Structure formats: structure tokens, C-alpha cells
Amino acid sequence: AQSVTQLGSHVSVSEGALVLLRCNYSSSVPPYLFWYVQYPNQGLQLLLKYTSAATLVKGINGFEAEFKKSETSFHLTKPSAHMSDAAEYFCAVRVGVSGNTPLVFGKGTRLSVIA
Amino acid sequence: GAVVSQHPSRVICKSGTSVKIECRSLDFQATTMFWYRQFPKQSLMLMATSNEGSKATYEQGVEKDKFLINHASLTLSTLTVTSAHPEDSSFYICSARWRRGTEAFFGQGTRLTVV
Numbered sequence: 001a002q003s004v005t006q007l008g009s010h011v012s013v014s015e016g017a018l019v020l021l022r023c024n025y026s027s028s029v030p031p032y033l034f035w036y037v038q039y040p041n042q043g044l045q046l047l048l049k050y051t052s053a054a055t056l057v058k059g060i061n062g063f064e065a066e067f068k069k070s071e072t073s074f075h076l077t078k079p080s081a082h083m084s085d086a087a088e089y090f091c092a093v094r095v096g097v098s099g100n101t102p103l104v105f106g107k108g109t110r111l112s113v114i115a
Numbered sequence: 116g117a118v119v120s121q122h123p124s125r126v127i128c129k130s131g132t133s134v135k136i137e138c139r140s141l142d143f144q145a146t147t148m149f150w151y152r153q154f155p156k157q158s159l160m161l162m163a164t165s166n167e168g169s170k171a172t173y174e175q176g177v178e179k180d181k182f183l184i185n186h187a188s189l190t191l192s193t194l195t196v197t198s199a200h201p202e203d204s205s206f207y208i209c210s211a212r213w214r215r216g217t218e219a220f221f222g223q224g225t226r227l228t229v230v
Contacts, residue, residue, distance in 0.1 A: 041206075049217065102149050107158045108157070
């Protein structure tokens with residue numbers, strides 16, 4: 001069965017510093033991978049997704065992620081953190097193209113940005 | 116991106132009563148909808164998957180008689196928490212996907228408090 005591991009439940013960076021949120025997946029077949037952001041008491045907003053095209057995926061708000069099959073990783077990065085990036089981030093995996101296939105989420109990483 | 120509207124965003128109910136949460140896809144036909152539950156500072160746990168016109172498929176450990184899911188049309192799914200108890204207090208989030216869609220779009224979530 002597929003699973004997602006997010007290393008670090010809480011990451012704190014200074015404003016303007018590099019953001020790196022780690023995600024490793026486990027899947028026996030090529031997966032679809034996603035990063036979502038959640039602000040307090042809100043739903044999830046898609047940041048970016050990997051669907052077996054380019055391994056470097058660019059998303060919204062300056063975020064990007066690189067799919068590395070050899071490392072089974074899909075880490076999320078942003079060159080320069082902004083105060084508005086403070087939120088909860090979830091990595092998710094989906095295996096299969098069936099419409100019934102749900103997303104499996106990691107436990108989330110809370111990003112704090114220090115002024 | 117596609118829009119999923121979830122209503123209400125916040126509800127308080129008395130123990131023993133039932134609460135209905137609506138999830139609507141506003142600009143696409145959602146052949147599949149997913150219902151998740153999220154406890155404070157935790158990840159999303161899939162409760163059930165529903166296809167339009169079919170009975171929902173519940174995850175292990177989720178009481179189908181307590182959490183009634185209806186997906187009667189391609190744009191609306193409802194989750195009814197029956198005979199609610201304080202331990203049902205949680206954040207409930209729906210997501211929707213169209214037939215050949217890669218990603219699922221999320222509603223804003225519903226904060227349920229049972230007193």
C-alpha cells in the first residue's frame with residue numbers, strides 16, 4: 001500500500017530564507033504526488049502536482065518540488081520565505097488512475113516564518 | 116481551478132442531534148467525492164468514498180450508520196452525522212474529482228462542535 005512520510009512536524013525559517021519541506025513516498029507503481037497548503041480552519045489548496053511528466057514541478061506562490069524516483073522523494077522548496085507562507089503543508093500520494101482512488105496524506109508539516 | 120463549496124463552515128449542535136454537511140462542486144461534475152476527518156494538529160483521515168448514484172465505500176473503522184453519505188447528483192454530496200456525540204467534534208473536509216481528473220479539489224471544511 002502506498003504511504004507518505006513527512007519528515008519534521010514543524011519547520012521554522014527566517015523571512016527570506018530557503019524553505020525545504022521533506023516528503024518521501026512508498027509506492028509499488030509510479031505515483032501521482034501532490035503538495036497542499038492549509039491555513040487555519042480552511043480546506044486544502046493545491047500547490048503543485050507531479051503526474052509523471054517533468055520531474056521538476058513548479059507550483060503557485062513560488063513553490064516547486066522535484067520528483068526523485070531513486071530517492072522516493074518529492075521535497076517542496078521555495079527560495080525565499082514570506083510571512084504569508086506560514087501554514088500547514090501536506091504531501092499526498094495517489095496511486096492509480098481510477099476515479100475512486102483517494103489521496104493518502106502525510107501527517108503534515110507546520111511552517112513558521114520568523115520576521 | 117475548480118471550485119468545491121462546503122456548507123456550513125461551522126456548526127454547533129447538541130449531543131444526540133443530527134447534522135448535515137453539504138459539499139457542492141460548482142463548476143464541474145464530480146463523479147467521485149471523498150470525505151475526510153481531521154483532528155487538531157493531525158492529518159486528514161479518509162472516511163469514505165462516494166460515486167454518484169452509488170452507495171459510499173467506508174474506510175475500516177468508520178461507522179456507516181453514524182456517518183450517512185449521500186451522493187445523489189454529480190454536483191452534490193452530503194454527510195450526515197447522526198446522533199452526534201462530543202467525540203464527533205472535528206473538522207470535516209470533502210473533496211471532489213471528475214471522471215478523468217488527476218487531482219481532487221477540496222471544500223473549505225466544516226468545524227463541527229457537539230456540546
